[in-house]
Amino acid sequence: xxxxxxxxxxxxxxxxxxxxxxxxxxxxxxxxxxxxxxxxxxxxxxxxxxxxxxxxxxxxxxxxxxxxxxxxxxxxxxxxxxxxxxxxxxxxxxxxxxxxxxxxxxxxxxxxxxxxxxxxxxxxxxxxxxxxxxxxxxxxxxxxxxxxxxxxxxxxxxxxxxxxxxxxxxxxxxxxxxxxxxxxxxxxxxxxxxxxxxxxxxxxxxxxxxxxxxxxxxxxxxxxxxxxxxxxxxxxxxxxxxxxxxxxxxxxxxxxxxxxxxxxxxxxxxxxxxxxxxxxxxxxxxxxxxxxxxxxxxxxxxxxxxxxxxxxxxxxxxxxxxxxxxxxxxxxxxxxxxxxxxxxxxxxxxxxxxxxxxxxxxxxxxxxxxxxxxxxxxxxxxxxxxxxxxxxxxxxxxxxxxxxxxxxxxxxxxxxxxxxxxxxxxxxxxxxxx
Amino acid sequence: xxxxxxxxxxxxxxxxxxxxxxxxxxxxxxxxxxxxxxxxxxxxxxxxxxxxxxxxxxxxxxxxxxxxxxxxxxxxxxxxxxxxxxxxxxxxxxxxxxxxxxxxxxxxxxxxxxxxxxxxxxxxxxxxxxxxxxxxxxxxxxxxxxxxxxxxxxxxxxxxxxxxxxxxxxxxxxxxxxxxxxxxxxxxxxxxxxxxxxxxxxxxxxxxxxxxxxxxxxxxxxxxxxxxxxxxxxxxxxxxxxxxxxxxxxxxxxxxxxxxxxxxxxxxxxxxxxxxxxxxxxxxxxxxxxxxxxxxxxxxxxxxxxxxxxxxxxxxxxxxxxxxxxxxxxxxxxxxxxxxxxxxxxxxxxxxxxxxxxxxxxxxxxxxxxxxxxxxxxxxxxxxxxxxxxxxxxxxxxxxxxxxxxxxxxxxxxxxxxxxxxxxxxxxxxxxxxxxxxxxxxxxxxxxxxxxxxxxx
Numbered sequence: 006x007x008x009x010x011x012x013x014x015x016x017x018x019x020x021x022x023x024x025x026x027x028x029x030x031x032x033x034x035x036x037x038x039x040x041x042x043x044x045x046x047x048x049x050x051x052x053x054x055x056x057x058x059x060x061x062x063x064x065x066x067x068x069x070x071x072x073x074x075x076x077x078x079x080x081x082x083x084x085x086x087x088x089x090x091x092x093x094x095x096x097x098x099x100x101x102x103x104x105x106x107x108x109x110x111x112x113x114x115x116x117x118x119x120x121x122x123x124x125x126x127x128x129x130x131x132x133x134x135x136x137x138x139x140x141x142x143x144x145x146x147x148x149x150x151x152x153x154x155x156x157x158x159x160x161x162x163x164x165x166x167x168x169x170x171x172x173x174x175x176x177x178x179x180x181x182x183x184x185x186x187x188x189x190x191x192x193x194x195x196x197x198x199x200x201x202x203x204x205x206x207x208x209x210x211x212x213x214x215x216x217x218x219x220x221x222x223x224x225x226x227x228x229x230x231x232x233x234x235x236x237x238x239x240x241x242x243x244x245x246x247x248x249x250x251x252x253x254x255x256x257x258x259x260x261x262x263x264x265x266x267x268x269x270x271x272x273x274x275x276x277x278x279x280x281x282x283x284x285x286x287x288x289x290x291x292x293x294x295x296x297x298x299x300x301x302x303x304x305x306x307x308x309x310x311x312x313x314x315x316x317x318x319x320x321x322x323x324x325x326x327x328x329x330x331x332x333x334x335x336x337x338x339x340x341x342x343x344x345x346x347x348x349x350x351x352x353x354x355x356x357x358x359x360x361x362x363x364x365x366x367x368x369x370x371x372x373x374x375x376x377x378x379x380x381x382x383x384x385x386x387x388x389x390x391x392x393x394x395x396x397x398x399x400x401x402x403x404x405x406x407x408x409x410x411x412x413x414x415x416x417x418x419x420x421x422x423x424x425x426x427x428x429x430x431x432x433x434x435x436x437x438x439x
Numbered sequence: 440x441x442x443x444x445x446x447x448x449x450x451x452x453x454x455x456x457x458x459x460x461x462x463x464x465x466x467x468x469x470x471x472x473x474x475x476x477x478x479x480x481x482x483x484x485x486x487x488x489x490x491x492x493x494x495x496x497x498x499x500x501x502x503x504x505x506x507x508x509x510x511x512x513x514x515x516x517x518x519x520x521x522x523x524x525x526x527x528x529x530x531x532x533x534x535x536x537x538x539x540x541x542x543x544x545x546x547x548x549x550x551x552x553x554x555x556x557x558x559x560x561x562x563x564x565x566x567x568x569x570x571x572x573x574x575x576x577x578x579x580x581x582x583x584x585x586x587x588x589x590x591x592x593x594x595x596x597x598x599x600x601x602x603x604x605x606x607x608x609x610x611x612x613x614x615x616x617x618x619x620x621x622x623x624x625x626x627x628x629x630x631x632x633x634x635x636x637x638x639x640x641x642x643x644x645x646x647x648x649x650x651x652x653x654x655x656x657x658x659x660x661x662x663x664x665x666x667x668x669x670x671x672x673x674x675x676x677x678x679x680x681x682x683x684x685x686x687x688x689x690x691x692x693x694x695x696x697x698x699x700x701x702x703x704x705x706x707x708x709x710x711x712x713x714x715x716x717x718x719x720x721x722x723x724x725x726x727x728x729x730x731x732x733x734x735x736x737x738x739x740x741x742x743x744x745x746x747x748x749x750x751x752x753x754x755x756x757x758x759x760x761x762x763x764x765x766x767x768x769x770x771x772x773x774x775x776x777x778x779x780x781x782x783x784x785x786x787x788x789x790x791x792x793x794x795x796x797x798x799x800x801x802x803x804x805x806x807x808x809x810x811x812x813x814x815x816x817x818x819x820x821x822x823x824x825x826x827x828x829x830x831x832x833x834x835x836x837x838x839x840x841x842x843x844x845x846x847x848x849x850x851x852x853x854x855x856x857x858x859x860x861x862x863x864x865x866x867x868x869x870x871x872x873x874x875x876x877x878x879x880x881x882x883x884x885x886x887x888x889x890x891x892x893x894x895x896x
Contacts, residue, residue, distance in 0.1 A: 040500065042501070042522040043522075045774060046504075046508065066489055067487060077484075078485075081484050135694045171694070328482040328484065363813050363820030367840055368840055373840075375842035377820045395845075395892070397662065399894040
């Protein structure tokens with residue numbers, strides 16, 4: 006890395022080298038049986054330079070080929086965007102722990118046993134269900150170095166446990182599933198199977214939904230599948246800079262219901278979404294986005310922040326292998342005061358949404374969503390009576406979150422990027438074939 | 440060291456191993472990308488990658504090791520075999536395959552990746568200017584990426600296949616805003632490294648920009664059941680999402696209840712309905728000569744005259760179902776094992792003209808273009824980037840983007856007219872098992888679906 010940096014600073018005003026290496030082991034079950042054991046090793050080195058004031062960029066997996074890497078970065082810099090930022094000089098980072106040695110030492114046998122536990126528990130509860138399961142562990146090592154003396158290095162361990170079940174009757178298909186992840190080993194299969202068994206219980210009976218506006222409770226999974234994507238785009242500093250964010254000119258204004266609090270937090274210890282610094286070496290911080298319903302901040306990387314006359318929030322991310330761009334680390338929604346049972350009791354006729362398929366395909370910028378209820382339940386007179394199908398729920402995130410009936414008192418991590426309680430909306434449009 | 444040299448060495452190592460089957464993939468690729476957000480070029484870059492994997496089968500269990508460090512390959516082979524032995528508890532079943540030794544070179548003589556970046560940038564600048572010349576445009580995004588990739592496939596059967604391919608994808612989106620209301624429309628195209636379909640989009644880009652502005656004053660459709668006419672692009676997405684994924688045998692072969700649903704010979708649609716998947720048409724993004732298990736590409740009828748007649752296979756799914764392999768095992772890149780995937784999937788054209796198709800619709804929806812689509816096998820959703828009401832047999836007002844959803848089994852039966860105008864869409868990428876975007880093409884003539892559920896107010 007030092008060599009690449011030295012060579013790059015010979016031809017450019019500024020240079021930054023970003024190296025990732027990872028190793029992951031996955032145990033996979035298909036159709037209730039152990040099927041694959043995989044090991045994946047990967048390394049890459051990315052070079053960003055500022056040459057004659059413009060940004061150049063190249064990435065390679067060939068660590069020995071620094072000459073080509075530097076040449077490619079120089080070539081692209083002819084056309085690159087003018088650099089408006091300064092790379093960070095040496096800085097101190099918050100102590101965010103993301104590495105547990107225990108994770109690495111979980112044996113493949115233990116991983117297989119965990120997977121088998123998942124499957125026997127679910128198939129034991131519901132005979133005929135066909136499951137896929139995965140147990141994975143891995144280590145990622147990240148190193149950043151720049152021409153201003155900035156340096157960062159950290160390691161992250163991760164462990165993942167998940168199961169998806171598919172139950173078929175005639176042509177009727179039911180999909181259930183749950184996963185859990187941590188930097189620590191997740192050795193309790195119950196964390197996952199309890200949720201799946203509950204889904205199976207609630208889905209046992211069929212119920213029909215009418216076509217009209219109904220109150221809707223989004224479970225944490227439901228919040229993730231229906232409501233979060235538009236917000237992630239809207240609070241991205243880049244969307245704001247372009248004037249395409251519906252909340253872009255609403256700083257300080259009450260856009261959402263007073264009960265809503267939302268922030269981005271990469272500093273929670275031992276979460277796979279956490280890190281001491283972002284992918285540009287800017288220290289991690291907790292960034293409030295919505296407080297009491299009012300918009301308080303947007304997420305920035307260095308370049309976007311400079312263009313917007315703001316400061317980087319430490320959200321520069323290279324998740325797609327390209328130049329850093331603003332991206333959330335993990336969205337956290339604060340718990341409220343109503344528990345799920347109380348929400349259900351409050352509803353005369355309505356739905357509980359666990360999974361809304363295809364909700365992220367509409368006009369995301371505008372906040373419109375519309376999806377098929379892949380997993381959801383009907384509520385009648387304060388009780389869940391069964392699963393609904395052939396039903397679409399549509400709405401607009403900004404309207405739905407402006408007037409919230411209640412926010413759940415317990416939060417839950419979903420898919421590693423969101424921690425949220427249940428959210429209960431008074432009225433959304435439902436179209437159903439019954 | 441070149442991957443050819445590594446390949447020669449590895450082919451010897453593979454043969455010596457004590458497994459039911461071993462294969463290896465080596466890969467070398469170059470890519471370039473240019474991204475615009477708004478008026479500004481946001482990112483331009485080049486990448487190079489080299490890597491490989493070894494996959495081994497022992498008693499029905501698979502071991503897989505991927506790497507981009509090409510040293511110590513014999514120990515990687517050993518690890519893959521050891522892993523497979525750890526997993527294997529049954530009997531290995533693979534459809535018979537002929538060993539193949541072949542070199543397949545790229546179709547275009549001009550490598551899009553090494554082309555001068557300034558030339559690509561100028562083309563994108565022209566498109567962006569067209570978008571920004573349109574009044575009330577708030578912003579635009581343009582993503583361009585090209586790649587050239589060489590892969591080597593080796594197997595313990597003695598196969599050695601070198602294949603090269605080039606690929607270009609361009610997607611553009613225009614965003615319009617008025618009084619806090621934001622609308623967007625997109626356009627995606629692709630090719631096998633040929634620049635001409637990417638270079639001649641000026642008129643379509645202008646239409647896209649004008650349409651997004653029109654959407655600001657367009658109404659949102661009332662949710663409910665409608666007769667819907669799909670244009671070839673959206674119908675192509677429909678056939679891929681709603682039916683194509685069901686035809687992938689890895690979902691079928693070990694699930695008795697799905698096997699019952701997907702019994703060959705069962706009637707799925709009207710007599711006019713024919714659905715094909717084929718990797719054999721030159722120039723399409725899903726095409727190849729050999730799949731990632733070294734099997735030759737085929738043309739597979741999935742539905743013929745409304746009846747289910749075929750499905751897509753890897754060597755393992757074909758053997759376990761006692762059917763012929765179809766050469767549909769594909770991997771996104773060396774980091775993933777091959778899984779059953781579609782290639783170029785389309786509905787064969789029928790005989791109904793577009794005018795006849797809409798002439799007897801009193802109130803319906805004409806849905807065009809696409810934002811995306813997804814499926815749970817039984818249920819699908821897909822969204823149209825452009826939509827219009829059909830009133831009394833004529834196209835009427837523009838609508839905001841619509842999301843269509845349904846049950847695949849009833850929806851296929853509800854297709855009651857198939858147009859005479861097949862078109863293939865090259866702008867899509869398919870996702871499955873975390874492997875996304877895999878180059879595919881899909882296509883269809885215009886089709887009409889009765890009683891399709893549309894989300895809305």
